[in-house]
Amino acid sequence: MQRAIWNEELVGLAPAVILAHTSPAMAALQQATRSIPIVFVDVFAPVGQRFVSNLARPGGNITGFSSGEPEISGKWLGMLKEVAPLLARVAVIRNPQTGPFSPLFLRAIETAAPSFAVKPIATPVHVAADIERAISAFAHDLNGGLIVLPSAFVAVHRQLIFEQAGQHRLPAVYGFRYFAADGGLMSYGVDVHDLFRRSAAYIDGILKGAKPGELPVQSPTKFQLVINLKSAKTLGLTLPPTLLVIADEFIE
Numbered sequence: 001m002q003r004a005i006w007n008e009e010l011v012g013l014a015p016a017v018i019l020a021h022t023s024p025a026m027a028a029l030q031q032a033t034r035s036i037p038i039v040f041v042d043v044f045a046p047v048g049q050r051f052v053s054n055l056a057r058p059g060g061n062i063t064g065f066s067s068g069e070p071e072i073s074g075k076w077l078g079m080l081k082e083v084a085p086l087l088a089r090v091a092v093i094r095n096p097q098t099g100p101f102s103p104l105f106l107r108a109i110e111t112a113a114p115s116f117a118v119k120p121i122a123t124p125v126h127v128a129a130d131i132e133r134a135i136s137a138f139a140h141d142l143n144g145g146l147i148v149l150p151s152a153f154v155a156v157h158r159q160l161i162f163e164q165a166g167q168h169r170l171p172a173v174y175g176f177r178y179f180a181a182d183g184g185l186m187s188y189g190v191d192v193h194d195l196f197r198r199s200a201a202y203i204d205g206i207l208k209g210a211k212p213g214e215l216p217v218q219s220p221t222k223f224q225l226v227i228n229l230k231s232a233k234t235l236g237l238t239l240p241p242t243l244l245v246i247a248d249e250f251i252e
Helices: 002-012 023-032 070-083 102-116 128-138 152-156 158-167 177-181 192-207 229-234
Strands: 018-021 038-044 062-068 089-094 119-124 144-148 172-174 186-190 223-228 249-251
Touching (some): 002 023, 018 023, 023 038, 023 062, 038 192, 062 186, 062 192, 070 102, 070 172, 070 186, 089 102, 089 128, 102 119, 128 158, 144 158, 152 158, 158 172, 158 229, 177 186, 177 249, 223 229
Parallel strands (some): 018 038, 038 062, 089 119, 089 144, 144 172, 172 186
């Protein structure tokens, strides 16, 4: 409710253009206005979430810079399998409210999982206590790992997730650099700072008269693989050379 009020107030100011960050913000603004130009940043699967009709000519008042498509989850599965070759089960940690795109990712993971001989287990979490309960229950069986789908909820509670993953010796992969930088094992995903830099050109163009619906939605061009060596040591993992050689950054 509070977010809706904020967006109504923002739209009421009649700005020339709005920059929307993340899917929940984009969804709220889409409901609030169909006329004010919106440029989004850090939004997964914009067509799948029905923010735009297609990437080449989005139409309407919305365009932006995507964080990618759910198929990136195949990369996450592959990385987990590399660091833990005996991996047989993966808990997909997600918050449906702050990560409304999570069903798209879950389907992509379920599609990719058989090629890695891994069973995905949907693990929704709604409050902090759910995280401890869910990971503890999942860890009762051997050869498990975690895929933590990005959202504001898991970002806020990331330290709790790191603690639970470490306590139960579960390798985990995350979608953004700050997870690995703050203590998670590894992350692979778009360089969000690059998306923000690129969005400036679209905002400038719209202010000069360009129509957002005629500006193609841009796909990410820069991805980052970040590995936290301290977390790997805590988990007792020997990282394979094939992964080390392609990493963009190591956290000591």
